[in-house]
Amino acid sequence: MLERLKALNLDLFNITSIIDILIVAFVLYRLALLIRGTRAVQLLKGLVVLLVATALSSWLHLYTFHWLLQQVMTALVVALPIVFQPELRRALEKLGGGRFFAAPVIYQGDFDRSRTVSQLVRAASLLSRQRTGALIVLERTTGLEEYTDTGIKIEGLISAELLMNIFVPKTPLHDGAVIVRGDRVAAAACVLPLTESADVARELGTRHRAGIGITEVSDALAIIVSEETGAISLAVEGVLARNLDEAALADRLSGALEPRQGPSLAFLWQRK
Ligand SMILES: Nc1ncnc2c1ncn2[C@@H]1O[C@H](COP(=O)(O)OP(=O)(O)OP(=O)(O)O)[C@@H](O)[C@H]1O
Numbered sequence: 001m002l003e004r005l006k007a008l009n010l011d012l013f014n015i016t017s018i019i020d021i022l023i024v025a026f027v028l029y030r031l032a033l034l035i036r037g038t039r040a041v042q043l044l045k046g047l048v049v050l051l052v053a054t055a056l057s058s059w060l061h062l063y064t065f066h067w068l069l070q071q072v073m074t075a076l077v078v079a080l081p082i083v084f085q086p087e088l089r090r091a092l093e094k095l096g097g098g099r100f101f102a103a104p105v106i107y108q109g110d111f112d113r114s115r116t117v118s119q120l121v122r123a124a125s126l127l128s129r130q131r132t133g134a135l136i137v138l139e140r141t142t143g144l145e146e147y148t149d150t151g152i153k154i155e156g157l158i159s160a161e162l163l164m165n166i167f168v169p170k171t172p173l174h175d176g177a178v179i180v181r182g183d184r185v186a187a188a189a190c191v192l193p194l195t196e197s198a199d200v201a202r203e204l205g206t207r208h209r210a211g212i213g214i215t216e217v218s219d220a221l222a223i224i225v226s227e228e229t230g231a232i233s234l235a236v237e238g239v240l241a242r243n244l245d246e247a248a249l250a251d252r253l254s255g256a257l258e259p260r261q262g263p264s265l266a267f268l269w270q271r272k
Pocket residue numbers: 133134135174175176177190191192193194203204205206207208209210225226227228229
């Protein structure tokens with residue numbers, strides 16, 4: 001009898017342990033997906049380096065250095081919620097909205113890339129000829145939900161006609177940026193962060209600054225059509241290539257939209 005009770009206890013222990021481990025693994029996985037493509041990844045890497053350095057300094061009896069690292073850690077505990085307030089707010093909103101448990105968004109799924117590129121190039125070229133200002137952001141692996149949330153959701157199949165319609169001056173959607181996810185226009189009239197770089201040419205205004213800004217905080221691309229000159233530019237990683245013709249734009253877009261992997265945790269140990 002005692003034996004059977006013991007066995008039952010052991011079984012229960014095993015089952016609850018497995019459930020416990022599975023829950024922790026799930027939460028860690030969701031947290032990793034949540035911070036994927038955000039500044040928090042860099043932060044996490046920095047924290048790991050600090051923790052390893054603190055442990056090593058203690059192990060090697062480097063008392064002063066260990067004390068210094070401990071002070072840094074204490075200061076970080078206070079500073080982190082302030083610096084990462086937007087990310088924390090977004091995470092809590094997701095948790096509250098039940099989106100924490102939703103299927104992860106596949107930012108670059110399977111879609112007809114050559115059609116998407118040709119529609120984008122045609123739109124940029126027609127908008128340029130009409131001198132209609134436009135800002136089109138192409139999402140890659142960094143999720144841009146916090147920016148699509150600032151605009152009006154569209155979720156429509158991309159076409160040059162749709163893009164041109166959005167940017168017709170004085171219409172409700174023309175102000176702000178369009179965000180494209182795969183072959184869909186995810187949202188329009190989105191507000192993007194402006195670059196603070198001093199390298200941006202003086203004659204370029206807020207449209208170009210917003211286009212460059214979003215490529216500094218994500219791996220997105222931004223196509224900008226100038227209202228004043230009709231010039232087409234492409235921003236990538238905070239750098240603006242100006243006065244592109246159709247062929248150059250098509251070439252750069254095709255290269256940049258090469259298929260990439262779906263959600264994976266590899267970003268945690270990859271360099272940015
Ligand atoms: N933070 C922002 N996010 C998204 N779009 C923005 C933002 N700020 C400005 N814009 C867009 O840029 C437009 C203003 O462009 P502005 O004339 O200042 O820029 P520009 O770079 O000189 O462009 P252009 O050569 O077309 O005049 C706004 O009407 C708006 O559509």
